[in-house]
Amino acid sequence: GIQVEQSPPDLILQEGANSTLRCNFSDSVNNLQWFHQNPWGQLINLFYIPSGTKQNGRLSATTVATERYSLLYISSSQTTDSGVYFCAGRYNNNDMRFGAGTRLTVKP
Amino acid sequence: DAMVIQNPRYQVTQFGKPVTLSCSQTLNHNVMYWYQQKSSQAPKLLFHYYDKDFNNEADTPDNFQSRRPNTSFCFLDIRSPGLGDAAMYLCATSSRQGIGYTFGSGTRLTVV
Numbered sequence: 001g002i003q004v005e006q007s008p009p010d011l012i013l014q015e016g017a018n019s020t021l022r023c024n025f026s027d028s029v030n031n032l033q034w035f036h037q038n039p040w041g042q043l044i045n046l047f048y049i050p051s052g053t054k055q056n057g058r059l060s061a062t063t064v065a066t067e068r069y070s071l072l073y074i075s076s077s078q079t080t081d082s083g084v085y086f087c088a089g090r091y092n093n094n095d096m097r098f099g100a101g102t103r104l105t106v107k108p
Numbered sequence: 109d110a111m112v113i114q115n116p117r118y119q120v121t122q123f124g125k126p127v128t129l130s131c132s133q134t135l136n137h138n139v140m141y142w143y144q145q146k147s148s149q150a151p152k153l154l155f156h157y158y159d160k161d162f163n164n165e166a167d168t169p170d171n172f173q174s175r176r177p178n179t180s181f182c183f184l185d186i187r188s189p190g191l192g193d194a195a196m197y198l199c200a201t202s203s204r205q206g207i208g209y210t211f212g213s214g215t216r217l218t219v220v
Contacts, residue, residue, distance in 0.1 A: 031206040041196055043151070043211040086150060090206045095163075096141070098150040 031090030
């Protein structure tokens with residue numbers, strides 16, 4: 001089955017710093033998405049990005065489908081960015097598989 | 109606002125006592141999913157409904173069942189909860205193409 005690997009597993013930043021999170025996936029996906037899980041457990045869909053680049057405020061994401069990776073950029077990080085960032089790939093119809101996540105801590 | 113609603117937010121059940129978790133949506137999405145998430149782990153897909161078609165993950169225990177009586181509602185039934193079933197249970201919805209993936213706030217299940 002599909003394997004979704006994320007790096008780094010943990011990341012600690014000072015407020016205002018920039019960061020790049022990476023997601024590698026082992027097989028073809030037709031639906032790559034990024035999610036943020038806040039400290040209270042709510043999962044929010046950040047990007048639906050099967051290919052190309054998208055930006056939403058301080059966040060942007062790029063997926064290079066031919067090379068099977070996706071990147072999430074966080075600029076000028078804020079303490080509210082803390083939480084776990086998951087990428088997930090849809091491998092077979094509606095079978096969404098999540099990576100292990102990157103736990104981000106932004107310190108004031 | 110269109111959303112995915114899970115009830116209850118917290119559920120405590122006794123070992124072996126059947127429990128049902130509920131999920132409703134106002135997004136009119138075709139697909140509804142149930143995930144199990146244990147502490148510090150990624151969400152794990154248990155099963156999903158593509159409209160009325162039920163799709164079970166191969167490693168989902170038989171102890172877990174699901175019902176989708178209509179487009180808006182989906183239920184997760186745990187027939188005989190064990191201590192290992194304590195987790196956060198997340199409901200999600202999406203379009204047929206997997207677009208608009210939206211999670212509910214989850215139900216945290218404790219088994220005593």
